[in-house]
Amino acid sequence: MVVRLLNSDDAFLKQEVTRWYSAPDARRWMGDLFDVDQFVGRLGRPAEDHSRREHVCASLGWVRFDRAGCPVAFFGGDVKVERVWCTLDDGSTGWKEIGARTLGFTYVVAPDHRGRGHGYELVRAVLDHPALCDVHVLSCSIDRDNDASLALIRKFSEFREDIDESDEKSLFFKFIRTSETSGRTVEALG
Numbered sequence: 001m002v003v004r005l006l007n008s009d010d011a012f013l014k015q016e017v018t019r020w021y022s023a024p025d026a027r028r029w030m031g032d033l034f035d036v037d038q039f040v041g042r043l044g045r046p047a048e049d050h051s052r053r054e055h056v057c058a059s060l061g062w063v064r065f066d067r068a069g070c071p072v073a074f075f076g077g078d079v080k081v082e083r084v085w086c087t088l089d090d091g092s093t094g095w096k097e098i099g100a101r102t103l104g105f106t107y108v109v110a111p112d113h114r115g116r117g118h119g120y121e122l123v124r125a126v127l128d129h130p131a132l133c134d135v136h137v138l139s140c141s142i143d144r145d146n147d148a149s150l151a152l153i154r155k156f157s158e159f160r161e162d163i164d165e166s167d168e169k170s171l172f173f174k175f176i177r178t179s180e181t182s183g184r185t186v187e188a189l190g
Contacts, residue, residue: 003065009044018037072116162174
């Protein structure tokens, strides 16, 4: 079984991911503000600098394929970092990163492939993927009523519920990676 990082030319795979997010239950969990076409359209493209304090470094997405080579699950989101405009060490002015690079992510399993472990295997593979070597925090929010997604993320000891961010509708989860352990140790959440 294969997991592949999407690139901007993966039209068929992007179409499949869009179809999965368009299923009624996925639309319910993602909410009305989630624009799947915009989200999927930016996957695999280089970062654009819009001179903002919160900078999108990359939009990454991975697809898992089953034994027959069919795409069955997706994991992806935006890698962001906070930054400030300041005088740099060389005397010039420019942006300086001041926070950890964070991947805010979402995942979905194709409706006809759910309950077979594809989501778990995809998340496990992504946590170890080299494209995340500079990402220090992975985070997601899950609707409190989405039992399947909550069960999936809770299978990973790396993810901890972020009580400070959670609210009446959603639970928030974070995985804080350390460089010494390549993302395998969770530091205490403040």
